[in-house]
Structures are given as structure tokens and as C-alpha cells.
Amino acid sequence: MKKSVILGALTVASLVAGGAAAATLDDVKARGKLNCGTNTGLVGFAAPDANGDWQGFDVAVCRAVAAAVLGDQSAVEFVPTTGKTRFTALASGEIDVLARNTTWTFSRDVDLKFTFIGVNYYDGQGFMVPKSLGVSSAKELDGATVCIQTGTTTELNLADFFRVNNISYEPVPIETNAEAQQQYLAGACDAYTTDASGLAATRATFEDPTAHVILPEIISKEPLGPLVRHGDDEWADIVRWTLNALIAAEEYGVTSANIDELAANPTSNPEINRLLGTEGNLGEMLGLPADWAVKAIKAGGNYGELFEKHIGENTPIGLARGLNAQWTDGGLMYAPPFR
Amino acid sequence: MSGTHAHTAAYVRDTMLPEQAPPATSVGVLGWMRANLFSNWFNAILTLLSVAFIYQVLAAILPWVFQSSWTANSLNECRAQIDAAYGPHAEGACWAVIRERYLQLIFGFYPSELYWRPILAFALTLAALGPVLFTALPRKMLWLSVAAPFLVPWLLWGGSAWVPVAVALGFVLGYVAFRVVASVAGALLGAIAAGLVPVLWWLLLASGWAGLMQSVLPLGIEAVDSRNFGGFMLSITIGVVAIACSLPIGVLLALGRQSNLLIIKAICTGFIELIRGVPLITLLFVASLLLNYFMPPGTDFDIILRVIIMVTLFASAYMAEVIRGGLAALPKGQYEAADALGLDYWKAQRLIIMPQALKISIPGIVSTFIGVFKDTTLVSIIGLLDPLGFSNSIRANAEWNGIVWELYGFIAFMFFVFCFSMSRYSMYLERKLQTEHR
Numbered sequence: 141m142k143k144s145v146i147l148g149a150l151t152v153a154s155l156v157a158g159g160a161a162a163a164t165l166d167d168v169k170a171r172g173k174l175n176c177g178t179n180t181g182l183v184g185f186a187a188p189d190a191n192g193d194w195q196g197f198d199v200a201v202c203r204a205v206a207a208a209v210l211g212d213q214s215a216v217e218f219v220p221t222t223g224k225t226r227f228t229a230l231a232s233g234e235i236d237v238l239a240r241n242t243t244w245t246f247s248r249d250v251d252l253k254f255t256f257i258g259v260n261y262y263d264g265q266g267f268m269v270p271k272s273l274g275v276s277s278a279k280e281l282d283g284a285t286v287c288i289q290t291g292t293t294t295e296l297n298l299a300d301f302f303r304v305n306n307i308s309y310e311p312v313p314i315e316t317n318a319e320a321q322q323q324y325l326a327g328a329c330d331a332y333t334t335d336a337s338g339l340a341a342t343r344a345t346f347e348d349p350t351a352h353v354i355l356p357e358i359i360s361k362e363p364l365g366p367l368v369r370h371g372d373d374e375w376a377d378i379v380r381w382t383l384n385a386l387i388a389a390e391e392y393g394v395t396s397a398n399i400d401e402l403a404a405n406p407t408s409n410p411e412i413n414r415l416l417g418t419e420g421n422l423g424e425m426l427g428l429p430a431d432w433a434v435k436a437i438k439a440g441g442n443y444g445e446l447f448e449k450h451i452g453e454n455t456p457i458g459l460a461r462g463l464n465a466q467w468t469d470g471g472l473m474y475a476p477p478f479r
Numbered sequence: 480m481s482g483t484h485a486h487t488a489a490y491v492r493d494t495m496l497p498e499q500a501p502p503a504t505s506v507g508v509l510g511w512m513r514a515n516l517f518s519n520w521f522n523a524i525l526t527l528l529s530v531a532f533i534y535q536v537l538a539a540i541l542p543w544v545f546q547s548s549w550t551a552n553s554l555n556e557c558r559a560q561i562d563a564a565y566g567p568h569a570e571g572a573c574w575a576v577i578r579e580r581y582l583q584l585i586f587g588f589y590p591s592e593l594y595w596r597p598i599l600a601f602a603l604t605l606a607a608l609g610p611v612l613f614t615a616l617p618r619k620m621l622w623l624s625v626a627a628p629f630l631v632p633w634l635l636w637g638g639s640a641w642v643p644v645a646v647a648l649g650f651v652l653g654y655v656a657f658r659v660v661a662s663v664a665g666a667l668l669g670a671i672a673a674g675l676v677p678v679l680w681w682l683l684l685a686s687g688w689a690g691l692m693q694s695v696l697p698l699g700i701e702a703v704d705s706r707n708f709g710g711f712m713l714s715i716t717i718g719v720v721a722i723a724c725s726l727p728i729g730v731l732l733a734l735g736r737q738s739n740l741l742i743i744k745a746i747c748t749g750f751i752e753l754i755r756g757v758p759l760i761t762l763l764f765v766a767s768l769l770l771n772y773f774m775p776p777g778t779d780f781d782i783i784l785r786v787i788i789m790v791t792l793f794a795s796a797y798m799a800e801v802i803r804g805g806l807a808a809l810p811k812g813q814y815e816a817a818d819a820l821g822l823d824y825w826k827a828q829r830l831i832i833m834p835q836a837l838k839i840s841i842p843g844i845v846s847t848f849i850g851v852f853k854d855t856t857l858v859s860i861i862g863l864l865d866p867l868g869f870s871n872s873i874r875a876n877a878e879w880n881g882i883v884w885e886l887y888g889f890i891a892f893m894f895f896v897f898c899f900s901m902s903r904y905s906m907y908l909e910r911k912l913q914t915e916h917r
Contacts, residue, residue: 179875180859180862180864180868180871180872180875181871181872181873181874181875182875183874183875183876183877183880184877186875187872187873187875187876187877188583188588188872188873188876189876190579190580190583191591192583192587192588192591195876196875217704217706219706219862220862220863220864220868220872221862222860222861222862224764224768224860224861225767225768225861225862228767228768228771228772229771229862231771231772232771232772232774234771316871318871318874318883321881321883322883341877341880342880342881344877344880345554345880345881346881347558455877456555456877456878456880457877
């Protein structure tokens with residue numbers, strides 16, 4: 141078995157080599173499944189539930205893309221990736237899209253040759269301290285010991301922040317979020333710093349969450365978004381506009397509850413009609429069926445519904461919309477027009 | 480002379496005294512304690528200190544283990560239940576997470592309606608190992624050991640039943656080629672043919688033949704992607720394959736390293752030193768990242784297969800050195816005796832050298848096995864969801880975020896069961912073969 145698979149794989153490899161540059165969309169359609177890189181586990185963003193189904197805010201993006209392309213939100217093969225393996229998995233073609241709370245940075249976009257297709261969550265690095273420390277601002281953390289995950293941008297941001305404010309700190313390097321929680325609770329460090337969403341999720345697990353405060357300072361920009369490989373703009377367009385469709389749907393008041401009705405009876409709003417494919421031929425331009433956006437939105441709901449379901453204020457994580465509100469509500473979520 | 484004594488002594492006992500029970504301080508529990516725990520004042524102090532230490536540890540752990548919650552659906556519910564049952568501030572384990580997720584920790588994402596397949600595969604593996612490990616079992620069971628390497632992967636991955644048949648056919652063809660060519664053109668050409676024919680078969684014809692047979696007579700079970708493997712099933716799959724393959728490869732490498740043939744010796748030494756000089760985690764990164772770059776884009780070379788190959792190579796290199804240690808411990812006279820009997824190289828190895836060398840190496844071999852099995856947890860670093868990887872994924876659910884000890888405790892317990900069994904088996908084998916009286 142083993143040998144035959146290797147040899148088979150090698151044979152296939154040499155056959156496939158020629159046609160490697162085929163369009164991702166065709167590959168996905170031929171395969172009947174979307175290969176989506178996701179986190180091995182991050183609260184609210186990606187985690188397998190008791191039935192082994194992946195759930196979360198990043199996962200929802202994958203499901204929406206699968207629904208738009210293949211018409212079936214469950215036609216996704218989730219590939220758990222770590223911080224170290226995620227970019228190789230995407231570059232080598234093991235996955236079609238990476239939706240793994242990845243910060244959009246210049247070097248990743250340009251040097252690593254990926255295309256970030258948008259931002260599905262604006263995050264930023266914050267601090268959490270025990271209330272008993274009596275600190276109300278990160279600038280008062282002079283001389284504090286800080287638990288920090290090694291090898292991440294948070295480590296560099298932390299150094300920058302303390303240098304800019306001319307105060308000292310002592311880093312306590314840790315490997316995983318779980319370890320950080322234990323260290324922080326055991327008092328090994330005065331403060332714990334990571335993305336604000338992670339802090340909120342961590343604090344929600346404490347026996348007494350009220351004994352800890354998240355300081356108001358956000359010391360970095362962490363626009364998290366899905367990404368695809370350079371060089372296949374058609375595919376990038378599909379993923380980009382699927383995300384935009386989710387965001388626009390919230391703006392126009394299209395929800396999973398009323399979408400069937402709106403799609404069946406064209407409304408007086410031409411923008412909604414174009415989005416839902418009852419007017420114009422946007423789907424055709426993408427190479428998808430006319431109701432691609434309907435399928436994508438029905439997969440889990442519009443952007444606002446996904447937010448509320450996975451990380452919103454009614455979940456244990458309890459994140460406020462903040463920067464992730466629609467632009468009409470003072471946030472940064474702004475989908476370009478569907479025209 | 481016999482009478483003199485009676486005259487000089489006033490009293491002579493003429494019956495034996497009945498045996499008296501030994502003093503209470505030297506028998507039973509008391510005597511055992513006196514002999515083993517309180518034989519002098521220093522030992523007595525050490526005993527008391529040890530008892531106090533054990534008490535402290537148990538007093539801390541046991542309440543936590545037993546003041547637990549099995550029924551909750553989230554960590555907060557666990558805490559509430561434990562507080563309600565054992566009073567506020569009671570510390571207790573939240574075993575509910577194990578109750579909810581133990582199937583996931585064991586089978587990963589394997590489809591739940593197909594759980595019987597890995598279970599059957601595991602039972603089959605045990606049954607196949609039985610006659611190899613225990614000579615008392617009926618020899619007929621060895622047929623099972625021959626069939627298992629083809630049946631077990633088929634059960635795990637599913638698919639057409641003709642694929643394992645095609646692979647097995649390769650071995651049959653190799654054997655036939657050996658018999659035919661060896662009888663015509665000598666043993667060396669026979670060996671070459673035996674190596675070449677199966678490889679050609681697998682490479683060029685096997686998949687076509689399997690496809691043809693499948694279209695003529697469809698026979699198969701639902702295929703399961705290796706992506707769905709996880710938990711202990713993944714660890715055991717990687718561990719068993721690596722263990723089973725590393726021993727024969729290790730024997731060949733050890734012999735190659737001692738060989739007089741320059742090129743074989745150089746290749747074997749180079750391989751062993753290269754693999755041993757590199758940490759396993761590096762090899763795993765090579766398997767998961769570097770190979771991806773080398774292969775043409777779009778190649779779907781199964782990640783678990785890549786990992787199994789790397790772990791097997793790693794284990795083989797260590798195994799080779801352990802066996803070389805056994806070979807080196809054999810007196811030179813044994814080799815000379817084999818030569819004097821006129822045995823050829825392979826016969827000498829099979830009948831005289833290897834049985835003794837392997838016997839000496841048993842403790843080293845088994846500890847390499849245990850090490851390999853435990854090392855399989857490193858695959859969590861490259862994103863495969865082995866038990867440790869899964870514990871992280873389970874924690875990523877909002878309900879279970881913050882649970883640490885319960886998951887690690889369960890995983891440690893499972894690993895202990897496997898590793899302890901291996902260790903006990905090696906002791907049984909050593910006793911049976913009595914290596915110490917060599």
C-alpha cells in the first residue's frame with residue numbers, strides 16, 4: 141500500500157508538472173472541494189466542535205467561498221496550519237486560500253508573493269493586567285514583566301512600544317496561548333500581551349474575569365484577512381468579492397433570514413438586486429452562477445451575523461464591533477460598490 | 480563411651496524442643512517493615528520523610544481527581560457544578576471535556592460511522608503481532624501477520640480492495656522472479672531480479688491492473704482521506720509503521736555499516752550519521768515544508784505518508800546503531816565459528832549472529848521503540864492533529880478554553896499505558912531468553 145502510494149504519487153507528480161499553472165477555480169471545481177488553510181485552533185476564529193465540524197469566524201469565510209464557488213458550504217477540506225507551515229502550504233498549492241488570522245503586512249504581500257484579498261477582522265495588540273496591579277494605562281507598566289509569545293509580530297511591537305515610551309520591561313517568553321494563560325494566572329508575569337481579541341477570549345476563561353482588566357492602549361495595527369497566491373487574479377477576485385458580498389449584505393440589510401425573499405422578489409434597490417444576481421450579470425463576470433452571493437450569504441449569514449455568532453458580544457469572547465463596524469456606523473468595514 | 484555422659488550430667492534432654500513462632504518483630508507486616516523500612520535510624524528517617532512526601536502529593540492530587548465534574552458542557556459549568564457539590568473554592572478536575580471529546584482524541588476526524596474500521600485494524604494489528612511476539616501462540620496465526628500489512632492500511636484508508644491485492648502481488652512476483660532467475664542464472668542475479676520486478680510492477684502496472692480489476696469486479700470500501708486521521712489513531716499509525724519497518728531496515732543498515740563492501744559501507748554510514756545528526760523535528764519540517772517546494776505544484780503527496788517515511792528513517796538510523804552495539808558485543812569467535820561451519824554470509828547472520836545480537840540489544844531496541852512512539856507527538860508542530868495537537872484545538876472552543884491539566888492528564892495516561900506495555904513485554908522477553916546468562 142505504502143509503496144504503491146508513493147510511487148503512484150511520484151508518477152502523478154511528473155504527469156501533473158506540466159499543467160501546474162492551471163486556474164485555481166478550475167482545480168477547485170474539478171476537485172469538488174475547496175482546500176482551505178485554517179488555524180489548528182484559535183478561540184472564536186477556528187476550532188473543531190464535538191462533531192468534528194470546524195467552526196469560527198475565519199472558518200466562515202472559507203464556507204462562504206465554498207458556497208459561492210461550489211454551491212455547497214460543506215464542500216471544504218480544512219487544513220489546519222501552524223504559524224510556521226501556513227505560508228508554505230499556500231505557496232505550494234496544498235491549499236487554495238488561507239484564512240488564518242494572518243496580519244496583512246507589506247513583506248507578506250510583496251516579498252512572500254501573496255495577495256491579501258481584504259480584511260475580515262481589524263485587530264490590534266493590547267495588554268491585560270490583574271486589577272490588583274492598580275494600573276490603568278500601558279504607559280504605567282515601567283519595569284513590569286510581560287508574558288509574550290515568541291516569534292510573532294507582537295514581540296516586535298512590544299519592544300517598539302516600550303522604546304517609544306522610554307520605559308523598561310522584562311519579557312517572559314512563552315510558546316503557546318495556553319501556556320501564557322497558565323503563566324499569567326500563576327503570577328509569572330504582571331501583564332500579558334497579545335491581540336486584543338485573544339486577550340478577550342483568554343479573560344473569558346478565567347474563574348473570575350472581573351479581576352483582570354484589558355488596558356485601553358492598542359499598540360499595533362493587525363488587519364487580519366484571507367489571502368491567496370500571487371498570479372491568479374481571477375481566483376483572488378472570487379475570494380475578494382465573496383468577502384465583500386458578506387460585508388455589503390450587512391450594509392444593505394440582507395440577512396440569512398430575509399435573503400430567500402429578497403432573491404425571489406427583486407427589490408426596488410438595484411444594488412441589492414445586482415448583489416443577489418436578480419439584475420445584471422456579476423456572477424457571470426466571475427465565472428460563477430448568478431446566485432453565487434446568495435449562496436455565500438446563506439452559508440452562515442452576512443458579515444454582522446457571522447461576527448455576532450462567533451465572536452460578538454453575546455458569545456463568551458464578547459468582542460464589541462469597534463473598528464469592525466460598518467463604515468456607516470463609524471467602523472472600517474467598507475465594501476466597494478457592486479456595479 | 481556412650482554411657483559416660485549420663486553419669487557426668489545431672490539432666491539430659493531427650494526430646495526436641497517444639498519449634499517456636501518467630502518473634503512478632505521479625506515476621507508478617509511488622510517484620511517486613513522492620514527489615515525493609517526501619518532497619519536503622521537513618522532508614523527510619525528516610526522512610527518517614529518519604530511517607531510524608533507521598534502523603535503531600537496524594538493529598539494535593541486525589542481531591543482534584545475525584546472532586547470532579549463529568550456532566551458539564553463547558554468549563555464554566557464545570558466550575559459551577561464543582562462549587563455546588565464541594566463548596567466554594569473547591570478545586571476539581573473537569574473530566575467533562577474528556578467525556579465530550581474522547582472519541583475525537585482517539586479517532587480525530589475519522590467519520591464516526593466508520594469507527595469500526597480503525598478498531599478492527601487495531602485488533603488485527605494486535606492479532607498479527609501476537610504470534611510474532613509470543614511463541615506460545617499457534618503458528619497458524621503467522622498467516623495473519625503476513626496478511627495484516629496489506630489489510631490494515633486498506634481498512635484505515637479504504638478504497639478499492641484491489642490496491643492491496645496489487646501490492647501483495649508485487650511481493651509474489653518478486654518471489655517468483657527470484658526462484659526462476661536464481662535457478663537459471665545464479666543467486667546474485669536472482670536477488671537483483673527479486674528487487675527489480677516488484678518495483679517495476681508497482682511503478683508501471685499495479686495501479687492500472689487494480690483499476691482494471693475494479694472496473695471488472697468492483698470491490699471496495701469507502702475511502703477516507705488521511706486529512707481525517709487524528710488523535711491517538713494517528714500516533715499509533717505512525718508509531719506502529721515506524722516501529723515495524725525500522726527494525727528490519729535497522730538490521731540491514733547495521734550489517735551494511737559492518738560490511739566489507741566499500742560503497743555499501745559508505746552509504747550506510749553516511750545515512751545513519753546524517754539522520755542521527757539531525758533532530759526529528761527538522762526532518763518533519765522537511766517532510767511538511769521543503770518537499771512541498773521540491774515537488775511540482777499541485778502534487779498531492781500525502782502528508783501523513785511523508786511523515787511516516789521520515790519517522791521510519793529516523794527510527795531506522797537509531798535502530799541500526801542499537802543493533803550495531805549488539806553485533807559489537809558478540810565475541811569474535813562466534814563469527815569465526817560460523818565461518819568454520821562453512822555457512823555463507825546470510826546463513827551465518829540468520830542462524831548465529833543475529834539471534835544473539837538481537838537478544839543482547841532487546842533493552843535498547845525497546846527503548847528506541849518507546850522513544851519513537853512518544854516522538855510521534857512532535858507532528859503537532861507541523862499542524863497534524865495528534866492528541867497534543869487536538870488538545871490545542873479543543874481548547875480553542877469557547878466552552879473549553881482554559882482547560883489544560885485534564886487533557887494533558889488523559890493523553891499522558893494513554894501514552895503511559897502503551898509505553899508501559901512495551902516496557903513490560905521487553906522484560907518478559909528478556910526473562911524468556913535469559914540474556915544475562917549469555
